[in-house]
Amino acid sequence: MVNDILLVEDNPADAKLTMIALKQCNMANKIVHVQDGVAALEYLFCEGEFSSRSINDHPVIVLLDLKMPKINGIEVLEKIKSDERTRKIPVTVFTSSQEDPDIQKCYDLGVNSYVVKPLVFESFNKVVLELGLYWVLLNQSAK
Amino acid sequence: MQVLVSMIVLGLCIAAFVYTDIKGFKERKIYSVNAIAHVISTNSVAAIQFLDNDAAKKNLSQLIVEDDIVNASILDKKGNTFASYTKQQADSFRFAPSLNGDRKVELLGNYLYIYSPIEKDQERLGTVCLRVQLSSLDKIVSEELGIGSFLLIIGVGLSFLISFFVQSYITRPLLRLIKIMQTIKGSGDYKSRAMVEGHDEINTLSMEFNDMLSQIEKRDNEMESRVKERTAELETANNELESFSYSVSHDMRAPLRAVSGFSNILTQGYSNVLDEEGKESLRFIRNESVRMGQLIDDLLAFSRLGKKDIQKSMVDMKALADEALQEVLNTGPEKYSAEIKIDALPAAYCDGNLVRQVFINLISNALKYSSHKAHPMVHVGFTPSSDNRKNNYPLTHPVSKPAVYFVKDNGVGFDMKYYHKLFGVFQRLHSQEEFKGTGIGLAIVQRVITRHGGNVWAESAIKEGSTFYFSLPSAK
Numbered sequence: 001m002v003n004d005i006l007l008v009e010d011n012p013a014d015a016k017l018t019m020i021a022l023k024q025c026n027m028a029n030k031i032v033h034v035q036d037g038v039a040a041l042e043y044l045f046c047e048g049e050f051s052s053r054s055i056n057d058h059p060v061i062v063l064l065d066l067k068m069p070k071i072n073g074i075e076v077l078e079k080i081k082s083d084e085r086t087r088k089i090p091v092t093v094f095t096s097s098q099e100d101p102d103i104q105k106c107y108d109l110g111v112n113s114y115v116v117k118p119l120v121f122e123s124f125n126k127v128v129l130e131l132g133l134y135w136v137l138l139n140q141s142a143k
Numbered sequence: 144m145q146v147l148v149s150m151i152v153l154g155l156c157i158a159a160f161v162y163t164d165i166k167g168f169k170e171r172k173i174y175s176v177n178a179i180a181h182v183i184s185t186n187s188v189a190a191i192q193f194l195d196n197d198a199a200k201k202n203l204s205q206l207i208v209e210d211d212i213v214n215a216s217i218l219d220k221k222g223n224t225f226a227s228y229t230k231q232q233a234d235s236f237r238f239a240p241s242l243n244g245d246r247k248v249e250l251l252g253n254y255l256y257i258y259s260p261i262e263k264d265q266e267r268l269g270t271v272c273l274r275v276q277l278s279s280l281d282k283i284v285s286e287e288l289g290i291g292s293f294l295l296i297i298g299v300g301l302s303f304l305i306s307f308f309v310q311s312y313i314t315r316p317l318l319r320l321i322k323i324m325q326t327i328k329g330s331g332d333y334k335s336r337a338m339v340e341g342h343d344e345i346n347t348l349s350m351e352f353n354d355m356l357s358q359i360e361k362r363d364n365e366m367e368s369r370v371k372e373r374t375a376e377l378e379t380a381n382n383e384l385e386s387f388s389y390s391v392s393h394d395m396r397a398p399l400r401a402v403s404g405f406s407n408i409l410t411q412g413y414s415n416v417l418d419e420e421g422k423e424s425l426r427f428i429r430n431e432s433v434r435m436g437q438l439i440d441d442l443l444a445f446s447r448l449g450k451k452d453i454q455k456s457m458v459d460m461k462a463l464a465d466e467a468l469q470e471v472l473n474t475g476p477e478k479y480s481a482e483i484k485i486d487a488l489p490a491a492y493c494d495g496n497l498v499r500q501v502f503i504n505l506i507s508n509a510l511k512y513s514s515h516k517a518h519p520m521v522h523v524g525f526t527p528s529s530d531n532r533k534n535n536y537p538l539t540h541p542v543s544k545p546a547v548y549f550v551k552d553n554g555v556g557f558d559m560k561y562y563h564k565l566f567g568v569f570q571r572l573h574s575q576e577e578f579k580g581t582g583i584g585l586a587i588v589q590r591v592i593t594r595h596g597g598n599v600w601a602e603s604a605i606k607e608g609s610t611f612y613f614s615l616p617s618a619k
Contacts, residue, residue, distance in 0.1 A: 011397055011401075013397070013398070013400075013401030013404070013405070014397055014400070014401065016405075017400070017401065017404040017405070020404075020408065096392075096396055096397060117396075117397075117400070118400075119396050119399070119400060119436050119440075120400070120403065120433070120436065121400055121403035121404040121407050122407070124400055124403075124404065125404070125407075
């Protein structure tokens with residue numbers, strides 16, 4: 001069974017560009033895109049529209065934006081990493097913010113990786129590609 | 144002091160009084176004794192003419208009424224004693240008058256001698272001599288001196304009393320008030336208050352003084368709270384500016400990236416359905432979004448300069464310029480083939496990081512704008528004179544012999560007509576085709592130097608090159 005890639009991103013343009021880039025990896029994994037923190041948690045904890053999922057069905061990677069409406073990325077991260085059932089899921093924060101407080105807070109909460117979205121599209125594309133390849137093909141997740 | 148003066152005055156008065164009294168006493172004595180002598184001499188005319196000693200003696204014995212007359216004698220015209228009188232219990236006395244004397248008065252020792260001639264029809268018959276004691280005078284004088292001393296003592300006492308009164312009711316409260324004023328002046332603590340004491344005017348003075356202190360204290364507190372308010376306002380404004388900068392950074396970038404990304408997708412994937420016009424449109428979209436990104440970065444860097452605290456120290460300017468050059472060459476978009484010379488530079492008191500950026504911007508400009516020349520040359524140096532501006536553009540800070548550094552190139556130069564635009568934000572004097580750039584470099588240079596309290600200016604001639612000068616004030 002191939003696990004999903006969970007993309008948590010509120011900006012449709014950024015989301016689209018990310019998915020296009022990930023598709024270039026030619027991986028078999030399905031890319032699930034949710035637009036806010038609430039939906040992300042519903043997916044991970046198998047609630048709401050995702051109640052048919054199994055909670056042990058961990059995504060291979062969660063690409064998590066920080067600045068989102070309703071629940072922001074930091075809260076989502078906290079919920080993921082504080083729950084026994086989900087805390088081993090690899091999470092990469094993928095955000096425009098280079099602010100030190102954000103970085104510190106994420107690592108305090110146990111994030112697996114923190115990547116700043118490049119300004120220029122070419123770099124952006126390249127970075128997403130590398131992230132995809134790394135987490136899907138290289139990284140060994142806990143089963 | 145005043146006590147002494149009044150004592151002296153009182154003493155003088157008493158002395159004058161006693162002196163006058165003595166004089167008066169003597170005069171009266173002389174007058175009255177003279178009168179008596181005259182009476183005696185008149186009464187003794189007959190006695191002496193008829194050589195009647197007993198009668199004369201009887202005359203003299205009447206002198207007993209005048210207590211002060213101790214001895215008296217009637218002398219004949221030859222000077223021999225004709226009759227004499229001696230007061231009871233006194234010693235006898237022999238008079239020795241001159242024969243040709245008028246009524247005479249003599250004061251010898253403590254005795255008064257009166258000589259009154261006895262005459263009849265212009266003929267001198269004899270002399271009445273009287274010896275008067277002045278002992279009662281002594282008694283009077285000592286009495287008066289006694290009263291005088293007593294008065295002096297009273298005077299001293301009264302003086303002290305009055306002085307004490309003045310002191311405690313006037314002088315001491317005033318001195319205490321003065322002391323409080325001095326204490327407050329020294330400590331600047333306007334909370335203390337004077338003791339309200341004394342009467343009338345002193346009282347009023349103390350109360351008015353305290354009122355004034357209260358006013359000062361109140362004003363102090365008002366000032367302080369106003370300063371606190373203002374500081375809070377400034378802090379708020381600063382924080383707002385910071386979050387504004389952050390917003391610029393974060394929120395403006397995402398759409399930009401999207402524009403870039405999707406136009407790239409179009410270019411990559413849909414060129415076959417685009418004609419030349421379409422492809423060129425896409426190119427413009429791409430380029431402009433790149434530029435926008437640069438502008439955002441530059442603006443952010445520029446605004447951050449205003450907030451950062453400057454940390455000054457003595458900096459090796461030559462080393463700094465070398466570092467800046469390295470960074471320009473390493474990160475620059477092009478290879479530069481210029482001949483670059485950096486002279487030995489004197490150390491300056493400044494923030495190394497910020498001034499490094501100044502060198503980076505100036506050197507980068509110099510290289511960029513001379514890159515089209517056949518033999519591009521860039522020279523970084525120092526001029527010892529304090530003010531060698533050829534133009535008279537106003538300085539932001541008064542010049543007081545600061546160090547003047549320069550970066551000179553032989554590049555394309557700029558038209559001095561547009562000098563006033565040179566340091567403007569995003570102001571450029573050349574097109575993007577000629578030379579790339581956002582026009583923020585010099586704005587940053589000016590901001591950094593101005594924040595150091597220095598001056599920056601430039602000179603140029605078209606096609607010949609430009610020289611950019613900046614000065615940094617010396618350490619105070």
